[in-house]
Amino acid sequence: MKRTAYAVIGVLILCVMLFPVYWMVNASLQPSGNTLTAGFLPLHPTFAGYKRALDEQGGNLVTSMIIAAGTVVLSLAIATPCAYALSQFRSRWVSIGLLAILISQMIPGIVIANALYTAYERIGLLNSIPGLIVANCSSGIPFAILILRSFMLSLPPSLVEAARVDGAGLFRAFVAIVLPISKNSLITAGLFSFLFSWSDFLFALTLTTKGGVRPVTLGIYQYLGTQVQNWNAVMATAVLSAIPAIVLLVAAQKYIAAGAIGGAVK
């Protein structure tokens, strides 16, 4: 009895916390116009908002996708060997490296944007996809290092030593043994890097100055400036932009809490 009561309270808490998410979906299905007419249920759902969102923001969604995928590849390529080194090599540099990562978390994005803007302006990376990929790695790399390292700490050194006895170099042993075993944590780190980059707004806002390269977060921001009479299109774009978060939550549920904790505490 008591357990059922707890479950009911739990579901109620969930409903309150997720109401805005529900409202986003509901508003996206309402007929055009402001939300004054929007009921609590989409009784006459229309996909006009989605059609408009895809027409106007479809290209931006693709841009976001390319930037996020690029960030995942670059972040993992750079972070994985480093995470292995920080977990297995004995050196006084290990704690220095970890301290550096801790300090890096205190640097506001605006500081990075300030510096990258002036540098990009000189080398022609403003308004470019590679420019945004590199900027987004500033959140992807430290997080991936922390997540991967906390997993790799549990790898017994004997695994790699066995391969080394058979004549494999350190790097080959790393690729052939460590990477396959670390698959799950690589997926977790990759998913989070994707999400960080997909959610990025600050770099999109500051490192693009004209329309050519425009991630969808920036598209939503511009909607907020001009289109607030058409909430259904704004909310449809919001729903489409929420999909990676929802997929992550459903597909990688058990890794997320672990990832959150690994990234914060370890």
Next chain:
Amino acid sequence: MVTLTRTTRTSTAGRARVRGRRGEDLTKVLFVLPAAVAMVALFGYPVVKNLLMSLQDYGLKTFFTGVAPWIGLKNYSTVVTDNLFSDAMLNTALFTVGSIVFQFAIGLGLALFFRNRFPLSGLIRSLLLLPWLLPLIVSSATWRSILEQDSGILNRTLLGLHVIDDPVPWLNSPSVALIAVIGVNIWIGIPFNVTLLYAGLSEIPDELYEAGQLDGATGWRAFCYITWPNLRSVASVLLMLGVVYTIKVLDIILGLTGGGPANATQTLATQSYEKSFVDFRFGQGAALSNILIAISFVFAIFYLRGTRRAPDE
């Protein structure tokens, strides 16, 4: 002769071993090098560049002429004596403290609630993470539609329930906008707090509570004498991270109010953004963000001194 050959042979072997070890060391360096370069380029360079920029008259002209004259601490004195500065400081403090206190308190309450074993508990906890995973600008857009003065669902509901007589201008009135923005930020931060505090609670062994029960420590007393002392290290990490992350929040404020109305939600972070990318006074923007870093550092030092442990433990 014999000895000589032997010596030669050993020394060749020794050299090979040394070379092997050197090769090994080189490989080890190569493992770390890309990440080290990336960290220097993405964090080290920006910090140094901002320090230099904050001492220069780095403005729009600089992009055409390439000249940024050194002006010492003038950028700092300009931004600090700006009328907006004390407001921005106060708003930053209110935003940070308000967000963290409520995120933490509500997060702790929920984490304690989920300690009760009941069906669906794990599923509900996972789904609760959604607000934290959504892109901040998506949350901002959604909350803006909810908080709209005339047509937003919050005012319509409150009017319908006769809680209020007139629609509240949540985001349009200087006196309530900051509260609304803090409220949204609390909503975003609760999931992370629940997750970490729940993990912290799970690591407290049940035996402690059983032993406590024998001594009469139940309910509130059990919380004071068992739960809280054991949760303190997780809580301190969480609060430190909370300060460091909240103090630099930009997306939510820009998405909800853009720093308005009448600068009521302007913080150091939004000010820094405006100076650099709206007014193109990069030197002043850099000065403001350096002040932001300095404040973060003070908190981090307090934290590190308080816990007195290496970051990898």
